[in-house]
Amino acid sequence: MFDVQCFGNNSNLLLVNNEEIYLFNKINNEYSVYQFKHSCEITSAIFLEHKHLIAFTDLNKFFYLVDYESNNNITVKKSFQKKAAKLLASRDESTILLGDKTGDVYSLDLNDLSNSEFKLIMGHLSMLTDMKFSQDEKFLLTSDRDEKIRISHYPNSYNIQGYLLAHKEFVIQFDIVDKSTVVSASGDSDLILWDLETFKAIQKIETKSIVSNMENEGIDRFDYDFESQNLVVHTFRSKFLLHFKYNSHDKKFEFKKKIDFDHQIDHFICLGSNKYLLTNLSDEKAIFFITALDQIEKNDSVLTELCNKLNSQIKIVKPLEVRNELEKNYQSYFKAIINNMDDYFQRKQERINATVGKRKYTTSSSEQDTAKSKLMVQ
Numbered sequence: 001m002f003d004v005q006c007f008g009n010n011s012n013l014l015l016v017n018n019e020e021i022y023l024f025n026k027i028n029n030e031y032s033v034y035q036f037k038h039s040c041e042i043t044s045a046i047f048l049e050h051k052h053l054i055a056f057t058d059l060n061k062f063f064y065l066v067d068y069e070s071n072n073n074i075t076v077k078k079s080f081q082k083k084a085a086k087l088l089a090s091r092d093e094s095t096i097l098l099g100d101k102t103g104d105v106y107s108l109d110l111n112d113l114s115n116s117e118f119k120l121i122m123g124h125l126s127m128l129t130d131m132k133f134s135q136d137e138k139f140l141l142t143s144d145r146d147e148k149i150r151i152s153h154y155p156n157s158y159n160i161q162g163y164l165l166a167h168k169e170f171v172i173q174f175d176i177v178d179k180s181t182v183v184s185a186s187g188d189s190d191l192i193l194w195d196l197e198t199f200k201a202i203q204k205i206e207t208k209s210i211v212s213n214m215e216n217e218g219i220d221r222f223d224y225d226f227e228s229q230n231l232v233v234h235t236f237r238s239k240f241l242l243h244f245k246y247n248s249h250d251k252k253f254e255f256k257k258k259i260d261f262d263h264q265i266d267h268f269i270c271l272g273s274n275k276y277l278l279t280n281l282s283d284e285k286a287i288f289f290i291t292a293l294d295q296i297e298k299n300d301s302v303l304t305e306l307c308n309k310l311n312s313q314i315k316i317v318k319p320l321e322v323r324n325e326l327e328k329n330y331q332s333y334f335k336a337i338i339n340n341m342d343d344y345f346q347r348k349q350e351r352i353n354a355t356v357g358k359r360k361y362t363t364s365s366s367e368q369d370t371a372k373s374k375l376m377v378q
Contacts, residue, residue, distance in 0.1 A: 002322050004269050004277065007047040013269075013277075013306070014047045014054070017316055021045055021054060023068055024309065029302050033309060034068040046087045046096075051110070055096060057084035063098065063108070063118070080106060080118050085128050091137060095155075097121075099128040103144055105157065122157035124150065129171055129333065134196070135179045143171035145333055149184060151196065162199040166192055170333040175224040177246060183231065183253070187218035187334055191233065191244075193253060203252045207235060210242060210255060220330050221268065228273035230293060236330060239264050241276075243293055259291070266323050275303060277310075281319035281326075287311065 003016045013024040013031075018041050023034040038058060045056035053075070054066045061083065065076035082100035089096045089110075098106045103124030109116040126146040133140060133154065139161060140154040149164035149171055169187035177183050181202070182194045193203040208216050217236040224231045229246040231253055240260045244253040267279040274294060280287045288310040290303050316322055 001042055001044075002267065002281075002316070002326060003045070004267055004279065005046070006269055006271065008049040010271050012047055012049060013271075014045060015310075015314065016042050016045050016056075017314060018042070018322075021056065021066075022314065023047065023054060024306060026302075031302075031306050031309060033313060034072070035313075036066055036068065036072045038064075044084045044087045046089060048089055048093050048110075050093050055087055055089070057087065057098065059083070065113075076113050078108070078117065086131050088131050088133070090133065097131065097140070099131050099142065101127055103128045105131065105140075105142065107155070121155065122152055127170075127333070130173050132174065132176060135176055139196075141174065141176075141182065143174055143184070145170045145335070147171060147186070149174055149182070149194075151199075164192075164194050164199055164201075166201045166204065169218065170335075172218075172220060172330075172333065173222060175222075177224065177226075178248070181251065183222075183224060185219040185222050185233065187330075189216050189218050189235065191219070191222075191231075191253065193251070205244070205253060205255070207233065207242060211235070211238075211240070211258065218330075218334075223268065223270045223276070225270045225273055230270075230273070232268070232270070232276065232293075234265055234268060237264060237327065241265065241268070256293075259293075261291075264323075266326060271303065271306075275300075277307075281316070281323040283320060286314060286316040286319045286322075288314070 001016055005014045007014060011026040015022040019038045021036040024031045041059045043057050043059060045054060047054055052069055054068055057063050061080055063078045063080060064074055067073045067075050080098060082102050084098055085101050086099040087096060094111050096108050096110055098118060103126050104120060105122045106118035107121045108118050124144040126144040129143045129145060131142040138154060140152045140157050141149055143149045147167040147169060151161040153159040153161060167186040167188055171184050171186050174182055174184035180196045182196060184192050189207045191205040192201050195202050219233055220236045222231060222233040231244040231246060233242040240258050242258055243256040245256050246253050263280045265278055266281045269277050271277050275290055275292050278289055278291055288307055290307050
């Protein structure tokens with residue numbers, strides 16, 4: 001697994017590289033780096049800023065809490081049943097939710113870890129792709145491979161408020177725009193802005209109308225920055241980003257520009273209102289670099305320091321294999337359309353053709369006895 005996330009108003013950067021976790025903690029405009037190496041591949045991770053803990057899951061289906069300030073001491077280890085897909089913490093970090101690959105979501109009380117275990121609170125019938133709380137945390141929003149977003153009451157998540165239904169492919173990601181609006185992206189290459197009160201689509205943006213089909217094989221990632229209201233979108237295997245701006249008065253996104261690069265973008269994350277960290281997994285090594293929607297400040301020493309530390313300390317073995325794994329994971333969300341009727345009729349015709357000229361009419365012994373009896377009667 002390879003992933004990069006920002007926490008705490010973009011002051012903390014959490015990077016996961018297979019079995020390694022790196023935390024870049026910004027204090028007084030300087031980044032301190034904490035590294036943790038696990039015994040097997042990590043499948044999901046988040047940073048709990050107030051508790052000063054890193055929560056993560058691994059391929060062996062264990063959940064861990066690590067105190068990065070105390071020599072990476074593992075404070076909690078708990079088992080769960082299926083491979084984890086997502087972790088989500090409540091705003092006060094009292095509860096953590098774990099969504100697994102089968103679509104089930106479990107809750108864990110972080111304030112009473114010695115007496116609590118993961119408790120099933122809801123489930124999808126398909127693979128879970130994303131989950132987030134509403135702004136007031138009264139609802140839990142979850143998306144899946146079956147083209148839908150489910151809105152459930154929280155913590156009584158068995159009580160379903162409604163569904164958001166308009167995508168033609170899996171919902172890869174969604175984000176909260178404001179208390180009544182959500183934006184989602186899909187493998188169908190569309191962005192949809194939703195009204196949470198009516199469950200209706202307010203706006204649908206077909207990114208294939210902005211870039212040609214040859215350049216657009218579905219949206220694989222976007223980043224919405226609540227402060228600046230910038231929405232930046234990346235399509236699968238592309239060398240560009242699409243910049244949109246949210247107009248809160250008209251409740252719609254406006255397309256601003258397409259930002260081209262010389263190489264494929266394998267990952268990106270917003271570091272602030274205008275600046276983004278991009279990752280390119282090239283033939284020889286991973287390259288991290290900073291870009292901006294407008295001109296970046298020439299003397300931004302803080303971001304320069306962060307970029308230098310990333311490029312010097314993050315060593316990704318065989319980066320092309322990491323890229324291939326990211327692409328394979330994305331493609332696995334597309335459902336295979338199997339049409340075996342043509343194959344069936346072809347095999348049937350081949351059998352018929354193979355027997356032409358070989359069949360001869362024969363009468364059974366019962367038919368012969370019947371014929372004899374008829375002659376005797378006559």
